[in-house]
Amino acid sequence: MTTRDLDHRDRCAIVGAGRTDYSSRSGRSVLSLATEASLAAIADAGLEPNDVDGIVRCDFDVVAHNDLAHALNLPNLSYWGASGPGGSAPSGMMAQAVGAILSGQATTVLVYRSMNGRSGFRLGKGRLQGQAGAIGGNGSYEEFFVPYGLVSPGQMWAMLAQRHMHTYGTTQEQLGHIAITCRERANANPNAQMATRGLSLDDYLSSPIISTPLRLPDYCLETDGACAVVVTSAARSVDTDKPPVLIRAIAQGAVQGMQPGLASPALMREDPLSLPSVTVAKRLYQRAGMGPEDIDVAQFYDCFTITVLVQLEDYGFCQPGEGGPFAASGAIGKGGSLPINTSGGNLSDGYIHGMSHIVEGVLQMRGESTSQVPDAETCLVTSGLPIITGAMILRKAA
Amino acid sequence: MSELDLRPVPCTDDPDTGGFWEAAARGELAIRVCSDCGQVLHLPKAYCHGCGSWNTAWQVVAPTGTLYSWTTTERELRPGFVPPYTIVCVELDDAPGVRLVGYLDGRPQLESGMPMSATFEVAQGGVVIPQWQPA
Numbered sequence: 008m009t010t011r012d013l014d015h016r017d018r019c020a021i022v023g024a025g026r027t028d029y030s031s032r033s034g035r036s037v038l039s040l041a042t043e044a045s046l047a048a049i050a051d052a053g054l055e056p057n058d059v060d061g062i063v064r065c066d067f068d069v070v071a072h073n074d075l076a077h078a079l080n081l082p083n084l085s086y087w088g089a090s091g092p093g094g095s096a097p098s099g100m101m102a103q104a105v106g107a108i109l110s111g112q113a114t115t116v117l118v119y120r121s122m123n124g125r126s127g128f129r130l131g132k133g134r135l136q137g138q139a140g141a142i143g144g145n146g147s148y149e150e151f152f153v154p155y156g157l158v159s160p161g162q163m164w165a166m167l168a169q170r171h172m173h174t175y176g177t178t179q180e181q182l183g184h185i186a187i188t189c190r191e192r193a194n195a196n197p198n199a200q201m202a203t204r205g206l207s208l209d210d211y212l213s214s215p216i217i218s219t220p221l222r223l224p225d226y227c228l229e230t231d232g233a234c235a236v237v238v239t240s241a242a243r244s245v246d247t248d249k250p251p252v253l254i255r256a257i258a259q260g261a262v263q264g265m266q267p268g269l270a271s272p273a274l275m276r277e278d279p280l281s282l283p284s285v286t287v288a289k290r291l292y293q294r295a296g297m298g299p300e301d302i303d304v305a306q307f308y309d310c311f312t313i314t315v316l317v318q319l320e321d322y323g324f325c326q327p328g329e330g331g332p333f334a335a336s337g338a339i340g341k342g343g344s345l346p347i348n349t350s351g352g353n354l355s356d357g358y359i360h361g362m363s364h365i366v367e368g369v370l371q372m373r374g375e376s377t378s379q380v381p382d383a384e385t386c387l388v389t390s391g392l393p394i395i396t397g398a399m400i401l402r403k404a405a
Numbered sequence: 406m407s408e409l410d411l412r413p414v415p416c417t418d419d420p421d422t423g424g425f426w427e428a429a430a431r432g433e434l435a436i437r438v439c440s441d442c443g444q445v446l447h448l449p450k451a452y453c454h455g456c457g458s459w460n461t462a463w464q465v466v467a468p469t470g471t472l473y474s475w476t477t478t479e480r481e482l483r484p485g486f487v488p489p490y491t492i493v494c495v496e497l498d499d500a501p502g503v504r505l506v507g508y509l510d511g512r513p514q515l516e517s518g519m520p521m522s523a524t525f526e527v528a529q530g531g532v533v534i535p536q537w538q539p540a
């Protein structure tokens with residue numbers, strides 16, 4: 008058996024994608040949101056719920072696989088799995104779907120993320136909000152962070168941004184260009200939460216500070232909503248309604264100085280500015296037989312603007328330390344060399360913990376995006392940082 | 406009830422991390438190191454990934470360091486922490502690459518690389534928490 012026989016390149020496809028409306032108060036259960044997004048993805052593929060025999064979820068989702076199987080009535084369920092932590096999940100969830108299909112454990116896998124992220128549990132206030140008594144222990148290591156007021160991923164990313172500024176001369180204006188770019192894409196997307204609200208550089212620079220040096224538009228939009236996609240084998244995908252979008256390659260990875268937890272422990276790594284996206288980029292491009300020069304459009308996980316900036320470097324679109332000038336150059340805008348986050352992203356469309364990035368990648372590869380990149384044939388989609396991460400390359404079927 | 410009473414205290418009796426808080430109670434900073442190969446194990450853990458040993462010890466280090474980064478938080482995220490407040494991330498002089506965080510009131514003037522020194526704050530219930538301030 009050769010290496011080629013073992014790999015997953017172009018052997019599975021996304022055949023359906025769905026989402027609910029995004030809002031700050033859905034007034035509905037997280038299970039109802041998951042059900043609606045799943046039904047939309049299944050219908051988009053021209054399939055019936057009964058065709059689904061696999062489900063993969065995010066470890067932070069309050070909807071369990073069997074909860075969703077109950078809602079959809081899936082008696083043929085034969086595979087389920089979960090990935091995480093949190094926003095790093097979507098690429099790992101897709102990797103499990105591909106693994107299940109290629110190993111014969113499932114034929115048609117539903118991958119979803121559902122959250123009342125604004126009206127319900129707000130991740131921006133930290134995972135341990137409301138927990139009484141002594142904090143930490145049991146391998147959580149939160150005793151080194153929460154008692155000091157370091158409770159939220161935004162504060163950790165703010166410290167990385169400050170260090171990036173110190174080390175490389177990155178500026179607030181350069182971060183602002185990422186927020187503005189995502190807002191411009193949202194302004195073209197009637198479904199985005201920021202569809203009708205513009206953002207100029209002056210607006211950005213006069214917006215309130217949340218945690219220095221990050222301002223309100225540097226932060227994603229805590230959102231109520233859900234997204235789902237349906238994955239099947241490339242062979243079966245020819246029978247579905249829409250043009251299949253091939254999964255060219257997926258990769259997950261860690262980094263030297265591995266740390267536990269969700270976000271804050273990244274500060275305890277030997278070099279906190281060295282992120283797992285470097286490892287994942289190398290592995291992903293190798294598996295895809297591609298390089299950054301082959302990517303036509305990218306959906307970068309954007310919990311914060313700084314998160315995008317470091318990934319521009321790590322995925323090879325500019326040199327280490329040059330993420331700021333690259334972001335400000337116009338390269339990431341519509342008509343640039345690497346248009347990014349074409350639905351508006353976490354920052355201006357809605358924060359569905361990285362699943363909306365996959366949905367938008369599918370739309371780009373079908374030519375259906377509200378900010379369609381002409382002739383785009385490949386899309387990079389990344390998932391959350393900074394402890395571990397994952398990414399995938401989607402490709403238009405020939 | 407004061408704001409300080411609302412501040413969460415650390416778990417101090419975890420088998421992996423408890424030695425840090427025991428040292429703090431004595432007014433010392435300690436990091437966990439492998440007794441066989443000297444590998445620093447931070448965040449603290451019982452197994453040495455460097456040599457495979459389970460023999461570890463708590464090594465007292467100087468309560469001094471340099472400022473790696475900081476952020477001043479202007480929004481209330483959790484009761485007990487009234488904005489504005491500042492979180493500092495300090496790299497230890499005695500253990501390069503090993504960092505700890507601290508809390509400071511308000512918006513202190515700080516710069517990367519400045520010298521910092523540890524203080525030992527007695528929090529709710531008598532728990533001692535190492536903190537950092539400009540030296």
Ligand SMILES: [Zn+2]
Pocket residue numbers: 439440441442443444453454455456457458
């Ligand atoms: Zn050792």
